[in-house]
Every structure is written in structure tokens, then in C-alpha cells.
Amino acid sequence: MASPVVEDPRLDGRPVKRIAFAGDQIAARVRELGRQITETYPDGELLVLGLLKGSFIFLSDLVREIRRPLQVDFLVAASYGDAMVSSGSVRLVYDPETTLEGKHILLVEDIVDSGRTLSRLMDLLSERSPRSLEVCALLHKHIAEHLRYPTKFVGFDAPNEFLVGYGLDHAENFRHLPYIASLQ
Ligand code: IMP
Numbered sequence: 274m275a276s277p278v279v280e281d282p283r284l285d286g287r288p289v290k291r292i293a294f295a296g297d298q299i300a301a302r303v304r305e306l307g308r309q310i311t312e313t314y315p316d317g318e319l320l321v322l323g324l325l326k327g328s329f330i331f332l333s334d335l336v337r338e339i340r341r342p343l344q345v346d347f348l349v350a351a352s353y354g355d356a357m358v359s360s361g362s363v364r365l366v367y368d369p370e371t372t373l374e375g376k377h378i379l380l381v382e383d384i385v386d387s388g389r390t391l392s393r394l395m396d397l398l399s400e401r402s403p404r405s406l407e408v409c410a411l412l413h414k415h416i417a418e419h420l421r422y423p424t425k426f427v428g429f430d431a432p433n434e435f436l437v438g439y440g441l442d443h444a445e446n447f448r449h450l451p452y453i454a455s456l457q
């Protein structure tokens with residue numbers, strides 16, 4: 274459903290086509306995901322790994338909805354070569370200091386698009402002998418051709434549009450929007 278163009282001082286006059294997911298809609302879904310994740314891990318150590326920067330808001334809301342002990346760490350990944358045409362190889366710029374061995378690892382991602390980054394990261398993390406390894410993505414475009422791992426937890430199916438807000442950026446802008454908008 275199309276909403277009128279948004280008047281928001283955070284946007285610096287940039288036209289937004291529509292609000293794809295409102296703040297309260299996101300909050301309700303994050304509560305459900307938290308419940309689902311809590312039920313999925315009845316025992317064992319849980320390490321929630323946020324992929325920076327896009328996951329920072331989602332992760333901070335999500336962990337507060339998970340009602341069991343857990344640890345939080347982050348990953349920073351960089352693709353080799355041209356960022357526009359991903360070569361498919363990825364390296365860790367920041368590697369979690371926490372040990373992964375024997376723990377349930379939940380990798381938290383903002384959006385699954387081509388799925389290249391995610392598949393490479395999963396290969397890398399699975400070599401470290403975790404007890405389990407799953408992905409929780411806020412958004413999924415379902416156009417991924419390079420996904421070799423299923424995304425166990427998905428917040429919303431995303432339209433095939435360029436989305437910003439709630440962590441997602443356009444040239445590092447708009448990450449702080451409390452909703453998810455589709456850019457004009
Ligand atoms: P993939 O390796 O193609 O799946 O790339 C996923 C990454 O691209 C995400 O983690 C985002 O940082 C970025 N990305 C993909 N689609 C969008 C979008 O619609 N808005 C903002 N960032 C996006």
C-alpha cells in the first residue's frame with residue numbers, strides 16, 4: 274500500500290517512495306522472532322553475531338527479546354575487489370574475539386540480497402566447529418542465486434526495491450530511520 278511521501282527532517286529532503294515497514298510493525302515482528310529464537314535454543318551457549326554495520330539496530334532490538342542467556346559479538350566483512358561487482362570472496366576485517374567452538378551461533382544480517390556475502394561467511398564460520406550455525410535476517414529479497422545455506426529466521430519478505438532505514442543505508446546515510454523506506 275502506498276503511503277504519501279514522508280515529511281521527515283532525517284531525510285534531508287530526499288524523496289522516499291513509500292514506507293515499506295513501519296516502526297511498530299518492525300517492533301512486533303522482532304518480538305515474534307525473539308520468541309521463536311528463545312524456543313529454538315532450549316540449552317547450550319548462544320552467541321549472537323551481528324554483521325556490521327547494517328545489523329546494528331536490528332540486533333540491539335532483537336537480543337532484548339531473547340529470553341535466555343546469550344553473548345553478543347560482531348563481524349565486519351569486506352569483499353575483495355570492486356564492491357559493486359562482488360567477486361564472491363570475503364575476508365574478515367574484524368573477527369569475533371569470542372570462541373565459536375561448541376556454541377550455537379546465530380548470525381544476524383540486515384538483508385539477504387544476492388546472498389554472496391552470507392554464503393562465504395557461513396563457510397568461514399562453519400570451519401570453527403560451532404554446535405549449530407543459523408542465520409537471522411531482518412529482510413529477505415528471495416532473489417538470491419548464491420545462497421547455499423537456508424535463512425532460518427526471516428523478519429520480512431522484502432520487495433525488490435532499494436530499502437533504507439533501521440540500519441540499512443544508502444551511501445552510509447539513513448541508517449537511523451526508525452522505519453524502513455523505499456528510496457525514490
Ligand atoms: P548480498 O551479498 O548481495 O546478499 O549483499 C547483502 C548486503 O548488501 C546487505 O547486507 C546490505 O548491506 C546490502 N544491501 C542489499 N540490498 C540492500 C537494500 O535494498 N538497501 C540497503 N542495502 C542493501
Ligand code: MG
Nearest residue numbers: 327441442443
Ligand atoms: Mg550497505
